[in-house]
Amino acid sequence: MQLYTFKNYKAMEQNNIEELSLTTPKEISNLLIEITGVDIFEKTRVRNVIELRAFFCYLLKEKFYLGPSAISEFIKNETKFKTYDHATAIHSLKMFKVYKENKKEYFDNLERYFKITPNVNYKKKTNVANLLNQYMIIRNKYYYANGKIKKYEKKLEELKELKKQVVSGFTENEMLYRKLDEEQMKTYNERVSVILKSFNWQKPKDKYEIINCGV
Numbered sequence: 001m002q003l004y005t006f007k008n009y010k011a012m013e014q015n016n017i018e019e020l021s022l023t024t025p026k027e028i029s030n031l032l033i034e035i036t037g038v039d040i041f042e043k044t045r046v047r048n049v050i051e052l053r054a055f056f057c058y059l060l061k062e063k064f065y066l067g068p069s070a071i072s073e074f075i076k077n078e079t080k081f082k083t084y085d086h087a088t089a090i091h092s093l094k095m096f097k098v099y100k101e102n103k104k105e106y107f108d109n110l111e112r113y114f115k116i117t118p119n120v121n122y123k124k125k126t127n128v129a130n131l132l133n134q135y136m137i138i139r140n141k142y143y144y145a146n147g148k149i150k151k152y153e154k155k156l157e158e159l160k161e162l163k164k165q166v167v168s169g170f171t172e173n174e175m176l177y178r179k180l181d182e183e184q185m186k187t188y189n190e191r192v193s194v195i196l197k198s199f200n201w202q203k204p205k206d207k208y209e210i211i212n213c214g215v
């Protein structure tokens with residue numbers, strides 16, 4: 001069979017390709033590879049491979065309602081192209097608009113070979129997949145936050161125990177002092193300062209004056 005490439009597509013209006021009812025993404029990729037001779041799953045930066053891979057992503061999005069995450073998962077599962085992630089799929093879908101502007105007639109004619117009738121409601125399936133993905137993200141955040149909470153709770157218990165040990169060494173007056181407001185503390189400190197100084201006055205002196213008395 002003559003391959004349907006950009007170089008020869010204008011001479012292929014009478015090309016007899018059997019119209020098949022395609023129901024799965026795998027059938028689409030098989031037909032695309034068959035009629036173009038291009039392995040869209042090859043890990044390469046060759047332009048025609050990139051353009052046809054983007055066209056494949058476009059079909060999955062428009063006909064199967066698959067989002068970027070689902071598209072990247074399909075490509076990674078079907079091939080060894082493990083670096084084809086969510087962001088790469090978004091880029092391919094974005095760039096296909098550019099590719100089609102430059103080769104509009106080619107891609108319009110190529111698309112007519114793909115009569116697609118999905119065997120399942122991929123739109124609902126994608127929604128479920130998105131909800132499941134969101135659930136997994138929220139669940140992971142919950143476990144992470146819960147771990148942090150338990151860690152801080154443990155720290156709080158340690159601080160409470162430390163406080164008990166410290167407070168147990170305080171007198172009743174010292175504990176009451178810690179309940180005073182700023183102004184009360186100031187008054188308290190002024191009065192206690194006088195009392196503390198009085199203790200210094202009452203201390204015995206280290207040096208004594210010797211007085212000689214005549215007999």
